[in-house]
Amino acid sequence: xxxxxxxxxxxxxxxxxxxxxxxxxxxxxxxxxxxxxxxxxxxxxxxxxxxxxxxxxxxxxxxxxxxxxxxxxxxxxxxxxxxxxxxxxxxxxxxxxxxxxxxxxxxxxxxxxxxxxxxxxxxxxxxxxxxxxxxxxxxxxxxxxxxxxxxxxxxxxxxxxxxxxxxxxxxxxxxxxxxxxxxxxxxxxxxxxxxxxxxxxxxxxxxxxxxxxxxxxxxxxxxxxxx
Numbered sequence: 101x102x103x104x105x106x107x108x109x110x111x112x113x114x115x116x117x118x119x120x121x122x123x124x125x126x127x128x129x130x131x132x133x134x135x136x137x138x139x140x141x142x143x144x145x146x147x148x149x150x151x152x153x154x155x156x157x158x159x160x161x162x163x164x165x166x167x168x169x170x171x172x173x174x175x176x177x178x179x180x181x182x183x184x185x186x187x188x189x190x191x192x193x194x195x196x197x198x199x200x201x202x203x204x205x206x207x208x209x210x211x212x213x214x215x216x217x218x219x220x221x222x223x224x225x226x227x228x229x230x231x232x233x234x235x236x237x238x239x240x241x242x243x244x245x246x247x248x249x250x251x252x253x254x255x256x257x258x259x260x261x262x263x264x265x266x267x268x269x270x271x272x273x274x275x276x277x278x279x280x281x282x283x284x285x286x287x288x289x290x291x292x293x294x295x296x297x298x299x300x301x302x303x304x305x306x307x308x309x310x311x312x313x314x315x316x317x318x319x320x321x322x323x324x325x326x327x
Contacts, residue, residue, distance in 0.1 A: 123148035123159065127243065127308050130323040133164065141166035145309075147243050149179075157184070160243040168193045173238035181248040183210065183231050188238045188260065201260050203233060212263060225265045228256040234299070235260050239312070239320055247307035249290050257295060268294035278302055280310055283325035287311075 126147040133141035145162035156179035164171045173188035183205045190198040199216045210225045232248070232255050233241040249270050257268045270292050278287035287302040287310050297315040304310060308326035313319045 123150040126158075126247070127326065129243075129309065129326070131164075131239065132321045132323055133166070133239070134319045134321060136317050143239060145240060145243050147247070158244060158247075160240050162238070162240045162243070164237070164239055169198065171238045173235065173240040175233065175241050175244055177244060181232075181244060182229060183233065186233050186235075186241070186260070188235055188240070190237065201235075203258065203260060205231075210258070212258070212260060214260075214263070221263075223263055225258070230254055231256045231258060231265075233258050233260060236314065236318070237261060242301055242312050242320065243309050245290075246301060246303040246309035249303075250307075255292070257292070259295075262296075264296075266295055268292050276302075278310055280322050280325045285310060285325060 126149055128147070129145050131143045131145065132139050133143065141164050143162055143164035145160065147158070147160045150157045150159060158177045158179065158181065159174065161174040162172070169190060169192060171188060171190045173186070175186045176184040178184060183203070185205070186201070186203040188201045192198055197217060199214060202213045204211050205227050208227050210227050210231065212223045212225070214221050230253065232245060234257055235241055249272070252272060253270050255268045255270055256265060258265050270290050273289040273291060275286050275288050277284050285304050287304055289300055289302050292299040299312070299314040301312040302310040304326055306326065310322050310326070311320065
């Protein structure tokens with residue numbers, strides 16, 4: 101639970117300019133968020149790769165809409181899923197800001213800033229290569245997590261809603277058959293232990309996110325089969 105020449109370049113090489121602006125689409129999905137098997141929100145996500153010279157950036161972005169609240173988010177990482185920047189913004193049905201979260205990684209430190217109309221808080225953590233982000237409201241970071249974890253691994257999990265950085269372990273299970281929008285997909289479960297709430301997600305062989313479950317009540321269901 102991600103984006104990013106001149107007018108001469110646009111005129112001379114329009115295909116290249118268009119590719120630079122849109123990136124390479126790695127995945128696109130719609131989803132439903134459930135609480136106790138009751139649908140409480142809908143969303144759409146995109147996962148793209150951008151290449152500029154020798155630099156490759158992965159960008160996951162999306163929107164989740166629930167009653168009275170719209171949450172948009174973007175996660176940017178390098179090609180190895182190392183954090184560069186995460187931002188999430190929540191607005192109510194009238195468009196007023198509820199809160200804004202920005203996470204940046206620079207100079208060996210990770211900074212988490214959270215702003216609401218009445219309060220601003222800032223926390224800093226030591227940067228870690230295995231740092232990953234979870235956000236139960238925005239969901240977007242899970243799109244990148246599904247592509248990242250291909251084997252059992254130690255992780256440092258930053259929960260941006262709680263402001264906690266916790267060491268955890270991701271363990272891959274045996275592949276299972278999972279129904280996604282009435283299509284049977286071979287899925288690998290990934291279980292994360294060491295966190296206050298148990299988290300498990302399922303990914304296909306290409307790293308597409310299929311499903312997420314955290315705690316005893318919440319889950320995210322992909323509404324369309326991956327391609």
